[in-house]
Amino acid sequence: MKTNANANENYREITEAALRQKIQERAYHIWLANGCGHGDHERHWLQAERELMEATKQEEKPQSDVRQRKKTAKPN
Secondary structure: OOOHHHHHHHHHHHHHHHHHHHHHHHHHHHHHHOOOOOOOHHHHHHHHHHHHHHHHHHHHHHHHHHHHHHHHOOOO
16 A cells, blocks of 8 residues: 555655756757767766756746735735
């Protein structure tokens, strides 16, 4: 029998795996764009992480702005 804790853990593992895959793909494209040199894999990985985190923040920002406007809007 699965509990909610097990279900949440499985979801987190899937989410982490999906994030790792996105980072890996972005790092690969960064590596290609930089001439396929050797020895910079950590820099490419960290750059990919940074870019994805910034993109995630940008996606979340408009939603929070809409919520804020709803809170401050005066009823008619």
